[in-house]
Every structure is written in structure tokens, then in C-alpha cells.
Amino acid sequence: MKTTHSNSRRNFMKFVGASSLFAVTPGMAADTTTPHIVVVGGGFSGATCAKYLKMWGGSSVNVTIIEANPTYVSPILSNLVLNGQKTISDLSFTYGDLSSKYGINMIHTTVDSVDKNNQTLALANGSSVKYDKLVLAAGMDFIQVNDYDITKVPHAWKAGEQIDLLKAQIDAMVDGDTFTMTIPPAPYRCPPGPYERACVVADYLKNNKGFNNCKVNVFDANANITIEEETFTAKFAEYGVVYTPSTTVTNVDDSTRTLTYTENDESKTLTSTVLNVIPKQKAASIVFTAGVNTGNWAPINPLSYESVLTSGIYIIGDSQGTGQPKAGHMGNSEAKVCADAILRTLNGVTLYASPKTNSACYSPTSSTEASWITAVFKYDANENKMVIANKGSGAPSTSNYGKMFSWSGNLFTDTFS
Incomplete structure (x- = not known):
């Protein structure tokens, strides 16, 4: 199973035109300061969102990732460390490609506070960062007994x-x-x-x-x-x-x-x-710091992943409260819908009305076999939520075990390379 790009991007291209994409942002003066999009969290959802904002937005947007760790360790396949088939090193990814290929700015620290009125983040390293759009993709946190x-x-x-x-x-x-x-x-x-x-x-x-x-x-x-x-x-x-x-x-x-x-x-x-x-589990602490949670999770607009409580703040990945599964592949898929929506909003273009997300997962059941499950979600306008459009699964087999590494490899590449 390969990670697929959102169809909403193709729809967006019809509006802005591929040949002159973002040379001048529609609806904005040419001398307007370039919008700054800050992504908090560098996992599957955050890294993907930042990458696609720059892939699709080019020089029309500045993108910064704030992530405490210089290396991301994938939870996907991490159970195979327990039986010695993988090591932490095998599952570790740096952000070099995101910086060098796409011009994404990396700041390795944490966020202390969010000033929503002035759209400013106070960082643990003593500095502050202004944002025009803020994406919270910091995963989840625990509630210990x-x-x-x-x-x-x-x-x-x-x-x-x-x-x-x-x-x-x-x-x-x-x-x-x-x-x-x-x-x-x-x-x-x-x-x-x-x-x-x-x-x-x-x-x-x-x-x-x-x-x-x-x-x-x-x-x-x-x-x-x-x-x-x-x-x-x-x-x-x-x-x-x-x-x-x-x-x-x-x-x-x-x-x-x-x-x-x-x-x-x-x-x-x-x-x-x-x-x-x-x-x-509950949403990451930054979601509570920003005050965009209701209970343990963050309610969002499924068309954009923008908070329903505070405009200009988007929540993707494990912290979102849509009912979609909290998983790396799903976070990667949500990130593309979010990136597309942010660029549309900056360009005065209507949000794509029929987003879809997909999530696949291979599960090792031994050192030689794996099962799989997949689901495609679509937006239901009547219920204003994402619902399952179709799903499938496969029983444990050695063939699926081999395919598990192709699936994860595609996902790793799509996110970090």
C-alpha cells in the first residue's frame, strides 16, 4: 500500500494555475509580507504538513517546524525492536532533507506559551516566533493513574x-x-x-x-x-x-x-x-496551552483541520478529535488536507468540499508474518464529519510481512525526504 496524495491538491491547481503558482498570492498585494506558517511537532503529521506547504506553496510561504528533538524515532515498526528485528537507529529520521530540499526552517526547542491575540509563541530557548497560521502536530500525551x-x-x-x-x-x-x-x-x-x-x-x-x-x-x-x-x-x-x-x-x-x-x-x-x-491518552500539552481543546481532544473543522474554537490554529495527527484513527499514516494524510486548506485560505480560494483521508497499517504478529487493515474516510456534509467510505483487511501471512516494509518505507520517504 502506497501513501497517496490528496486529490484536493489537483482541485486547488485548477484555481491558481500551475505555471505561475504563488508568484503573486491571489487577493494579496505583491509587497505583502510573506505569510509565516509555524508547525509545532515534527512527526508524521507535522513534517508532512510542512513539506507539502513548501512543495505546493513554494516561495509564497515561509514555513518553520518547532520540534524539541533533532531526530524523530518512528513508532511504526517499533514493536520489531522488541524481538531484535529492528533497532532504534533503523527507525530514526533527521530533518536535513526538509531543510535543504524545501527550505523549511527548523527550531529545536519547545513552546512555553501561545499568545493568540498577537499570534506569537514564546519558546523555551528564550526567543519568540510570530506566526500567521499555526499548526499543532505534537502527537499525544498520557494520563497516568x-x-x-x-x-x-x-x-x-x-x-x-x-x-x-x-x-x-x-x-x-x-x-x-x-x-x-x-x-x-x-x-x-x-x-x-x-x-x-x-x-x-x-x-x-x-x-x-x-x-x-x-x-x-x-x-x-x-x-x-x-x-x-x-x-x-x-x-x-x-x-x-x-x-x-x-x-x-x-x-x-x-x-x-x-x-x-x-x-x-x-x-x-x-x-x-x-x-x-x-x-x-489525551492531546499533546501544547493543545491545552493554546486552549483549543474540549476535554481530552481538539475539535476541528474536517474540511481544513482548523480549530472550531480559535481561527488560524490547526490541529492534525493524534491530538485532533474527529474520530479518525490516531496513527502515523492517518496523520500523514490529514497533513495534506490541512496544507491544502491553509494555502487555499491564504489565497482566498474556497476550501475543497470533499476531502478524503486514508490510513493503512500492517501489524506484525510474529517474526515472519503480518496482517493489515486499511480504511478510507470521506467528508459527510450532512453530519459535518469524516465517515468511513470503505475498508479492507488481510490475515497474517509471510507475503504481508514483506509488504509491511514497502508500505512503511513509502510512508517514511513521503514524510521525511
Whole structure:
């Protein structure tokens, strides 16, 4: 499956004309200061949005990415670090191409505050940045049930050091040990991710380490497996994974790796050799700082991803509250709709009325097989939201395992190169 560009771009080209694109911005005087678009966050959604703003907007826009880290570590394929098939280095991407090829300005720091009246960001490095349009693409954040040490009980849901911490704990397991993972209530980043992790870990313990007496537990806050239920139910049965739905984590003891949870209104505890708690999730902190959230997520206009609370601020990726899945491929797709919408707005052109987004995901279920799922979303004007237009899936196979790397490679290239 290849990452596809938004059809809205082709529609936009009809309005402005390809040969003289953005030489002079329609509806703006030629001596008007070039609009400055600031993107906070350099992941799949932020990097893609910045890239396509410059690809499509050229010299008519200045684009800056504010991202704390000089290197982005992809959560996509990160479960394969746990079984040794990938390393963090394999999944690490820099921003050199975005700077050199597209002229995107990079600032490696964080945002302290947002002055919406003066359209200014105060940065942690002591400087400030003015913006004409602001795109928030900083991913998601966690809601922990208590203040436990995540270096002892890693979530490994943001790739990088956390993945390596969990891998080291798994590698230290001996036959007869217990691995316990918890899944938060939906919505959360990468819907199939926790289920694929349980499969990858169970397969690794049994077929790579040769352990026949290890136990793998999955405690799910949701009433059922949220996605690819048939696939993961079968794989859990094959590996002997003990799956318990409708559980709520109430406390984590990092010193003993003891989980306290409720099941059927009964409080229970379980101590494990390795405890992998994936906390409940919410929009990134910058969304709350900017005051563009309602509850845990940011409501937006699906035609543009502009906040319904504050004009000129756009939210894409994991923090958006559209009901579309929170995943890297979806963030990449949303970013293109957003970039197109921003350029249309700057040029006084009507927003594209029928945007579509698509998301695909391959899930490794062992060291040799992967399943896949895909969905296309379209805008429903009557409901003013994105709805599923069509979807598909494929059972685990070695063929899909190979295709997984083509899919991810296309996505990595489309985002960072």
C-alpha cells in the first residue's frame, strides 16, 4: 500500500494555475509580507504538513517546524525492536532533507506559551516566533493513574528510549516469567499496536528464546479487541496469551511491578516480571496551552483541520478529535488536507468540499508474518464529519510481512525526504 496524495491538491491547481503558482498570492498585494506558517511537532503529521506547504506553496510561504528533538524515532515498526528485528537507529529520521530540499526552517526547542491575540509563541530557548497560521502536530500525551516511574514500568508508546527499556526487560526474562501489558480505553495512538505487541512478545519468548512456560497477560480497558478482532483472537489462542477485557488500571507499583486493577467491579492485584502499562491518552500539552481543546481532544473543522474554537490554529495527527484513527499514516494524510486548506485560505480560494483521508497499517504478529487493515474516510456534509467510505483487511501471512516494509518505507520517504 502506497501513501497517496490528496486529490484536493489537483482541485486547488485548477484555481491558481500551475505555471505561475504563488508568484503573486491571489487577493494579496505583491509587497505583502510573506505569510509565516509555524508547525509545532515534527512527526508524521507535522513534517508532512510542512513539506507539502513548501512543495505546493513554494516561495509564497515561509514555513518553520518547532520540534524539541533533532531526530524523530518512528513508532511504526517499533514493536520489531522488541524481538531484535529492528533497532532504534533503523527507525530514526533527521530533518536535513526538509531543510535543504524545501527550505523549511527548523527550531529545536519547545513552546512555553501561545499568545493568540498577537499570534506569537514564546519558546523555551528564550526567543519568540510570530506566526500567521499555526499548526499543532505534537502527537499525544498520557494520563497516568498515579505517579509511578516509567523507567521501571515503561509504556514504550513513544518510540526511542522507552522501547529500549522494555526490550531490555524482556531480554532479561527467563522461562516461567510473566509479561503483563495493559491497553487504555479508546481512542489511543495506533489501534492495533497493543495487540500486535502482545503477539510479537509471545512469539519472541516462545520461538526465539525457546521458553515454553512464560505467561503473557493482556488487560484491556475496552470491552473487546478494538480492531482486527478475528486475527488477534486467533493469535492469542495460538500463543496462549491470556486476554481479559473490561479492566481498569487503578494503581501501578513500580518497585514491585504490581498492577492493581478492577475486573467486574472487583479490585485485584498482579505482580509480573515485566509490566508494560500503556496509559490512557489525551492531546499533546501544547493543545491545552493554546486552549483549543474540549476535554481530552481538539475539535476541528474536517474540511481544513482548523480549530472550531480559535481561527488560524490547526490541529492534525493524534491530538485532533474527529474520530479518525490516531496513527502515523492517518496523520500523514490529514497533513495534506490541512496544507491544502491553509494555502487555499491564504489565497482566498474556497476550501475543497470533499476531502478524503486514508490510513493503512500492517501489524506484525510474529517474526515472519503480518496482517493489515486499511480504511478510507470521506467528508459527510450532512453530519459535518469524516465517515468511513470503505475498508479492507488481510490475515497474517509471510507475503504481508514483506509488504509491511514497502508500505512503511513509502510512508517514511513521503514524510521525511
